[in-house]
Amino acid sequence: MKRITVGLLLGAMLVVLLSTVSEMPQFGSPSNPTHNYVSSRYVGKSALETGAVNVVTGIILDYRAFDTFGEATVIFVAALAVVSVLARGGLSGD
Amino acid sequence: METVRNFPVLIIYIFFIGSFIQPLVRNVRISLLLTVAISAVSSAASAAVVYYVRTNGDFLFDVAPWSAPWGIELSIGTLEAFVIAVICSVGTLISIYGIGMVEKEIPARNIKIYNALFLALLGSMTGIAATGDIFNMYVFIEITSITACGIISVKDDKKSIEATVKYLVYSSLASGCILLAIALLYGITGNLNIRYIHHHLTEVMYLYPRNVLLASCLIIVGFGLKAAMFPLHFWLPDAHSSAPTTSSAVLSALVLKAYSVGLIKILTGVFGIVVMSLLPLKTILMYLGSGAVLIGSLLAMTQSRIKRMLAYSSVVQMGYIFLALSLFNRTGFTGALFQILNHALTKTLLFLSAGNIKYYTGKESIEQLKGIGYRMPVTMAVFSVGALSMVGLPMTSGFNSKWYIGYGAIEAGKIGVLIVIVISSLLNAAYYLPVVVSAFFRRPSPGDEIQQPVNLPWFTSVPMIVMAVLIIVLGLYPDPVINFISGAAKIF
Amino acid sequence: MSSVVHLANNYIYIASFTLFLIGFSILLLNSNLIKKIIGMNIMDTSVFLLFISQGYIKGRKAPILEGGGSVNPAEYVNPVPSALILTGIVVAVSVTAFLLALTVKLYNLYGTVDMDEIIEIRRSVDGNS
Numbered sequence: 001m002k003r004i005t006v007g008l009l010l011g012a013m014l015v016v017l018l019s020t021v022s023e024m025p026q027f028g029s030p031s032n033p034t035h036n037y038v039s040s041r042y043v044g045k046s047a048l049e050t051g052a053v054n055v056v057t058g059i060i061l062d063y064r065a066f067d068t069f070g071e072a073t074v075i076f077v078a079a080l081a082v083v084s085v086l087a088r089g090g091l092s093g094d
Numbered sequence: 095m096e097t098v099r100n101f102p103v104l105i106i107y108i109f110f111i112g113s114f115i116q117p118l119v120r121n122v123r124i125s126l127l128l129t130v131a132i133s134a135v136s137s138a139a140s141a142a143v144v145y146y147v148r149t150n151g152d153f154l155f156d157v158a159p160w161s162a163p164w165g166i167e168l169s170i171g172t173l174e175a176f177v178i179a180v181i182c183s184v185g186t187l188i189s190i191y192g193i194g195m196v197e198k199e200i201p202a203r204n205i206k207i208y209n210a211l212f213l214a215l216l217g218s219m220t221g222i223a224a225t226g227d228i229f230n231m232y233v234f235i236e237i238t239s240i241t242a243c244g245i246i247s248v249k250d251d252k253k254s255i256e257a258t259v260k261y262l263v264y265s266s267l268a269s270g271c272i273l274l275a276i277a278l279l280y281g282i283t284g285n286l287n288i289r290y291i292h293h294h295l296t297e298v299m300y301l302y303p304r305n306v307l308l309a310s311c312l313i314i315v316g317f318g319l320k321a322a323m324f325p326l327h328f329w330l331p332d333a334h335s336s337a338p339t340t341s342s343a344v345l346s347a348l349v350l351k352a353y354s355v356g357l358i359k360i361l362t363g364v365f366g367i368v369v370m371s372l373l374p375l376k377t378i379l380m381y382l383g384s385g386a387v388l389i390g391s392l393l394a395m396t397q398s399r400i401k402r403m404l405a406y407s408s409v410v411q412m413g414y415i416f417l418a419l420s421l422f423n424r425t426g427f428t429g430a431l432f433q434i435l436n437h438a439l440t441k442t443l444l445f446l447s448a449g450n451i452k453y454y455t456g457k458e459s460i461e462q463l464k465g466i467g468y469r470m471p472v473t474m475a476v477f478s479v480g481a482l483s484m485v486g487l488p489m490t491s492g493f494n495s496k497w498y499i500g501y502g503a504i505e506a507g508k509i510g511v512l513i514v515i516v517i518s519s520l521l522n523a524a525y526y527l528p529v530v531v532s533a534f535f536r537r538p539s540p541g542d543e544i545q546q547p548v549n550l551p552w553f554t555s556v557p558m559i560v561m562a563v564l565i566i567v568l569g570l571y572p573d574p575v576i577n578f579i580s581g582a583a584k585i586f
Numbered sequence: 587m588s589s590v591v592h593l594a595n596n597y598i599y600i601a602s603f604t605l606f607l608i609g610f611s612i613l614l615l616n617s618n619l620i621k622k623i624i625g626m627n628i629m630d631t632s633v634f635l636l637f638i639s640q641g642y643i644k645g646r647k648a649p650i651l652e653g654g655g656s657v658n659p660a661e662y663v664n665p666v667p668s669a670l671i672l673t674g675i676v677v678a679v680s681v682t683a684f685l686l687a688l689t690v691k692l693y694n695l696y697g698t699v700d701m702d703e704i705i706e707i708r709r710s711v712d713g714n715s
Binding site for chain 2: 622626629633
């Protein structure tokens with residue numbers, strides 16, 4: 001019984017999601033809303049403004065470096081949390 | 095004066111840098127003092143930001159030399175400055191209390207880790223409030239999730255590890271929903287900055303209506319699970335009651351508020367009043383808020399241990415915030431913001447005094463608290479102030495927040511909300527007042543006769559007394575705060 | 587009819603949403619902690635797939651600039667989603683690491699990784715939960 005209700009619920013959610021896909025912009029078309037003034041400046045000016053030949057490197061280390069700072073913090077706090085749970089000695093100190 | 099524009103990002107930086115240098119500190123004393131020092135400096139900086147926003151209005155700040163939409167910007171308005179000030183000041187008071195009490199509950203090898211996670215938590219909550227870019231907000235939400243779970247599991251015993259697993263699993267489920275919403279919003283507008291998405295969304299809203307609808311539902315479900323919106327609150331009692339005392343205080347008082355402020359920022363900034371009126375948002379929030387308030391109160395009455403009762407009470411108080419937001423008018427919004435401040439102060443006070451009771455007398459259940467008022471007079475006095483504020487007695491800040499929410503309900507014509515608030519105040523009295531009454535007016539059980547009153551060290555008693563005084567002061571003179579935060583409800 | 591063609595062209599989005607639902611249901615319905623972690627990873631990976639596939643343009647090159655001189659943005663794929671997903675993958679890995687550490691600790695304490703059994707053991711030991 002539980003399986004049937006869960007299956008029906010998931011089926012309903014699948015229908016909702018598929019109806020969303022039916023109106024999303026076409027996959028791979030150059031006229032998508034995401035290919036706009038933002039990405040063309042990133043590609044066009046990244047060699048001049050950031051000196052990076054790989055545009056993705058220029059974005060994560062220069063244009064959106066604050067995000068990379070947050071991501072480094074995520075690794076740091078996850079490592080601390082793992083040490084607090086698993087290590088016997090923890091961080092040395094009194 | 096223009097240097098104050100740099101302060102929000104500096105607050106975020108010094109919280110994180112303080113967290114990074116915690117593992118290098120030599121001993122536990124210095125680690126705790128470093129936490130207090132950094133939180134105190136951030137409180138001073140946040141007070142300067144509040145003063146700046148009050149005189150000069152909202153401002154935008156580019157983090158890198160690139161301006162939006164190519165770089166990340168912070169947008170600081172009245173709401174954000176207020177919430178950052180609440181986070182920094184309540185965090186400072188909790189860390190002062192922690193000087194004495196952290197070593198009593200957390201194993202010594204984990205205390206530096208605990209302080210590092212605490213500072214990172216405060217920094218990431220400030221980031222959620224301050225940022226103007228939705229993917230940046232997602233990164234800060236993840237830091238908040240991991241550190242909030244980390245400060246429960248540092249206690250390293252069976253109950254806390256189990257509660258942490260439950261909290262982290264549901265929290266990452268919600269993060270997945272939020273990331274999917276960000277992906278959908280990026281797919282139809284091509285921007286990640288909140289102002290720019292809003293601008294493009296008003297143009298393309300009618301081309302992709304189902305995408306917008308799905309994105310808004312995912313945002314509400316995701317943030318609602320993290321902010322303990324009824325009925326997605328089931329993880330909260332275990333997580334908040336099995337954590338160390340200072341962690342319970344931070345989690346109940348600040349983390350839930352940071353997520354609800356993130357929800358407010360995205361709903362009002364990205365979607366705006368037009369999209370919000372298309373969804374049946376008012377009805378949903380009103381029913382969920384009422385459910386939280388009534389059913390949470392009934393569940394709180396059945397609890398026998400203090401900390402679990404306080405955790406269910408947090409569900410009730412968050413329900414007030416969602417009820418106030420569902421009214422969609424200025425007075426209701428002002429009431430919601432004032433309730434953020436009120437609950438932060440009051441719930442911290444209640445959790446810290448419950449921690450005191452547990453450490454000095456070893457008692458955890460409400461039944462055992464008979465006559466304890468003579469053994470711990472200061473603790474029970476401030477607990478009574480906090481309990482009266484939760485009930486909503488006049489002259490406390492709890493009364494003022496319920497007053498504004500009720501007044502907003504009358505203005506919006508929703509008398510049902512007013513009735514729910516009155517009933518819930520009676521229910522709150524049913525589970526808070528027995529604790530106060532039995533502490534002062536009942537004889538202790540024959541096992542523990544009246545012993546000497548406990549002498550609390552200054553760093554344990556001073557934060558609690560400061561918070562109790564603030565609750566009474568805000569109850570009598572709320573106008574400076576009310577005048578400041580009523581400027582935040584610009585869109586209603 | 588054209589909507590079916592449109593759906594067939596967006597096959598990647600359909601795959602991504604299906605994987606999201608599969609991961610979601612694995613996370614909620616299983617009581618084994620390792621399976622919950624796997625479900626969470628599938629769910630996160632499906633969102634990354636959705637993000638990246640929105641950046642693709644047919645017939646263009648990867649955004650690594652070649653040749654000096656002027657750069658024509660119309661020859662390259664959209665670089666923004668790739669940058670965001672690098673951060674997203676790191677976040678998903680960190681949460682997975684923390685969850686796995688907690689699972690190891692729970693296994694050491696209780697001897698099982700099944701959440702239902704753990705709740706049973708705790709309830710029979712405690713008396714009240």
